Amino acid sequence: MNTLHTTTALSLLTLVIAQPAYAERIELGPRPGYLIATMADGPLKDTLAGCADTEPKRTLFSIGHRGAPLQFPEHTVEGYTAAARMGAGIMECDVTFTADKELVCRHAQNDLHTTTNILATELGEKCTAGFTPASGDQNATAECRASDITLAEFRSLNGKMDAANSAATTVAEYQNGTAGWRTDLYATTGTLMTHAESIELFKDLGVKFTPELKSPSVEMPFDGFSQADYAQKLIDDYKAADVPASDVWAQSFDLSDIKYWIENEPEFGAQAVYLDDRYEASDDDEGLIDPMDATTFKPTMQELADMGVNYIAPPLWMLVTVEDGKMVPSIYAQEAKAANLNIIAWSLERSGPLADGGGWYFQSVKDVIDTDGDTFELLDVLAKDVGVSGVFSDWPATVSYYASCMGLD
16 A cells, blocks of 8 residues: 555656646636526726636646645645646645654644544554544544654555545444545545645645645644744755745744744745634724734734734635625725735635635625625626635636736736
């Protein structure tokens, strides 16, 4: 199994390296056309429909969120390659670490039980919390961390669609939880990657880099490995690969990580992205309140800018609101632009069908969302009215189509 997994990884990497045209040839598939067809009639629909024969191009506006996880296992060679084929100009490796403190691409340090086959292997015995079947009112549970295993053990795993069946009574049932609007069609192989390997793959695919330093699930320092060591090691991987700082947008939800990069790696810090998790906006001079803790105040946009922060990235819905039945920029977006902050939005194509208002990612505009085509309506407001620098997407073809049609870089 391990030999097959390694052979698959090498063959895929060789394919990408040996055939540059494979990465350069952009193919957007049928989804953009499907979304346009479901839009309400109007000027935007006419403009987008008129671009059907426009040659798509790779743009920095289109960012592959974990690769292309709408249909491919996230943070895998296969998913990243698909995202590059769809015109993503920037790709994300969420970064965490293993038991031997090696950096790997995973959305969370403790997600191996939902994103890999670890529970179906002998390594499941090493998990922080093994599989417990559902019983009565209790859901099935498990917790497997990258820090539970070594890099060599991590490499033996196979990536799968991020999902779990909470009603499962067996491991096989637990792993079979993919949402109906996603697919397991391309999840037969999911080749996991280290952070350093993702850098080499992205270079070969001709895309730039936006790694996210994930919050550890273990207490830090971890076996002498401090948070500062962790933040520095991420940057060191780009230096070792001779990647210029101008090609890297390092991200973190932890403002102290951003400040560390600004102070200790200023070239990389200049493009460091503060992933803002404040989920309500205010124009209060005291700062925006953290809704999870009403006693905690976060810096104002201007205070962030004064710290040297140049990029901020909130969820989609924080940037828009509804006025007179139309989507318009939110107070949050206005404050960010007034402070001259660059804005990156996350994450499009992550909510499934939009007939019910789009779920969490569209919550501020749910009253005007009722068809899949509203994906483009929101994207247009983000691009033209909010003025975002880029948009993360679980299916980059959608953003790539829009960016190519509108002549965005």
